[in-house]
Amino acid sequence: MIPGQFEYARPGDVGEALRLLRDREGEAKVLSGGFSLIPLLKLRLAQPGILVDLKEVAGLDRLDEAGGELRIGARVTHARLETSELVVGKYALIAEAARGIGDRQVRNWGTVGGSIAHADPSADWPAVFIALRGSVVARNVDAERVVPARDWFLGVFTTALAPDELVTEVRVPRPAALSGGAYAKLERRAGDFATVGVAAQLSLDGDGRISSAGVGITAVNECAFAATDAEAVLVGSKASEELFRKAAQAAAGQTQPTSDSHGPAEYKRAMTAEMTTRALRTAAERAAANRG
Ligand code: FAD
Numbered sequence: 001m002i003p004g005q006f007e008y009a010r011p012g013d014v015g016e017a018l019r020l021l022r023d024r025e026g027e028a029k030v031l032s033g034g035f036s037l038i039p040l041l042k043l044r045l046a047q048p049g050i051l052v053d054l055k056e057v058a059g060l061d062r063l064d065e066a067g068g069e070l071r072i073g074a075r076v077t078h079a080r081l082e083t084s085e086l087v088v089g090k091y092a093l094i095a096e097a098a099r100g101i102g103d104r105q106v107r108n109w110g111t112v113g114g115s116i117a118h119a120d121p122s123a124d125w126p127a128v129f130i131a132l133r134g135s136v137v138a139r140n141v142d143a144e145r146v147v148p149a150r151d152w153f154l155g156v157f158t159t160a161l162a163p164d165e166l167v168t169e170v171r172v173p174r175p176a177a178l179s180g181g182a183y184a185k186l187e188r189r190a191g192d193f194a195t196v197g198v199a200a201q202l203s204l205d206g207d208g209r210i211s212s213a214g215v216g217i218t219a220v221n222e223c224a225f226a227a228t229d230a231e232a233v234l235v236g237s238k239a240s241e242e243l244f245r246k247a248a249q250a251a252a253g254q255t256q257p258t259s260d261s262h263g264p265a266e267y268k269r270a271m272t273a274e275m276t277t278r279a280l281r282t283a284a285e286r287a288a289a290n291r292g
Contacts, residue, residue, distance in 0.1 A: 001042050001043055003041040003042055003047075004041075004047045006048050006051050007050040007051070008050070008051050009050060009052050010055060010056050011052065011056070012057065013058050013059070014057055014058075014139065014166065014168065016057075017052055017057055018141045018166060019141060020050065021052065021141075021164045021166065022140065022141050022164045024049060025164050026163060027048055027050060028048060028050045029051055029052065030051075030054060030166065031054065031055075032054050032111045033110040034114075035102075035109055035114070036114060036115075037114075037118075054113075054166075055075075057075070059073070060074045060075035060113070060169075061075045061076055062076075063076050063081075063084055065086065065174060068173065070086070070094075070174060071169050071171055072170045072171075073112075073113075073168070073169050074112060074113025074116075074167045074170075076112050077107065077108060077109065077111055078098045078102070078106070078107040078111075078115075079107040081098040081112070082107060091132075091175070091181075092180065092181055092286055093132065093181030093182060093183055093283075094172070096181075096182060096183040097128045100124065100185045100187070103191040113167040113168075113169075113170075116129070116167055116170060117161055118157065119156075119157050119158060119223060120157065120193070121221070121223055122194050122197075122218055123218060124183070124185065124197050124199075124218060125170075126152075126216065126223065127197050127224045129152075129172065129216070130149050130214070130225070131201045131214035131216035131226075132149075132181065132201050132214060133149070133150070133173060133201075133214055134149045134170055134172040135148050135149060136149060136160075136167060137167070138160070138162070138165040138166065138167055139166055139168050140162065140164045140165045141164070144168075145165075146171070149170075155222045155223055156222050158223070175203070175290075176203060176292065177291055178204040178205070178206075178288070178290060178291075178292070179201065179202065179287050180202060180282075180284070180285070180288070180290050181199065181200060181201035181202070181214075181286065182199075182279045182283040183197065183200075183279060184198045184200075184275040184276070184279040184282070185198075185275070186274075188262065193219070195219060195263065195268060196217065196219050196220050196257075196268055196275050197217070197219055198216075198272065199214075199215070199216040199217075199279065200214070200276070200283040201213070201214040201215075202214075202234070202239070202280065202283045203287060204287045204288060207238070208238050208288070209237065209238050209239075210234045210235055210236065210237060210239055210284075212235060213230075213231045213235050214226070215227040215230045215251060215279075215280075217251060217254075217276070220256070220269070221254075221255055221256050221257070222256070227247075227276070228254070229254055230247040230250040230251040230276065232250075233250050234280070239287075239288075241281070245273075245277055247276065251272055251273065252269045252273040252276070255272050257269060
């Protein structure tokens, strides 16, 4: 189909973009990579009065460390996170998740800000930033808010973003020594959205006990969520296969999958347990090997 008519703006800075969102609230839609929005425009499921293209907005492509955090600008593509020297190794969970998103074209165009704002129930980034206890920075013309990723995703395609706000960046705490993460994604074919995706981030103390645990899960609930029951099982105990399986059962117990073309609900619950075990096992291995 052909999209309806809309105006098109290409602001050069964040302030100009935010003024457009304020002045045209309710009819303005932001365009980033376009890989989720353009299909919606073509189907006329989205019919904005004006499209605000972020392509030329300066400052949204930062990827650096500051204040003890990794700062990922909203316009940073999945492909950049897959290959960045800063990310690969130190933030293994992020690089691993990036590698599994869509195909090369999707990764070259799709952006972190777009994914976080769109909040597809099967998207990978929500689970990753929940596990890493990251936060989302949202700005309007007057103020900036820093919202924990655990409070950002509210339901199917629903987030804490207000209509006059822009996601400007995502922040992730820099992992300490003896910390490691992993992403385990079950997909029907390479490049598909997840049937289930599990992100795990673990920190160990000197005795091999788990001092902190983050587990984020996607595709088996209305939106990505923190598997807090699994985290409670893990923290304070020595890392072991038995512990991971117990935590994995707790994680599966927090899911509410639906039966669809990816498989019946019971299958998805079982696969959540399996993917959680795998993600925890790899995260613990990486944590033990990370001497800082
Ligand atoms: P856009 O399509 O430009 O925008 C999406 C939405 O977010 C729009 O509502 C837009 O207004 C809003 N928005 C964008 N940027 C901002 C901002 N900075 N502030 C506020 N609102 C904003 N994703 C996965 O996670 N895993 C996959 O395996 C996967 N596979 C895919 C396969 C295919 C074939 C396709 C087409 C997509 C796939 N995706 C997958 C989704 C892909 O990652 C998209 O790129 C992503 O969901 C949206 O990012 P975008 O930059 O394209 O955003």
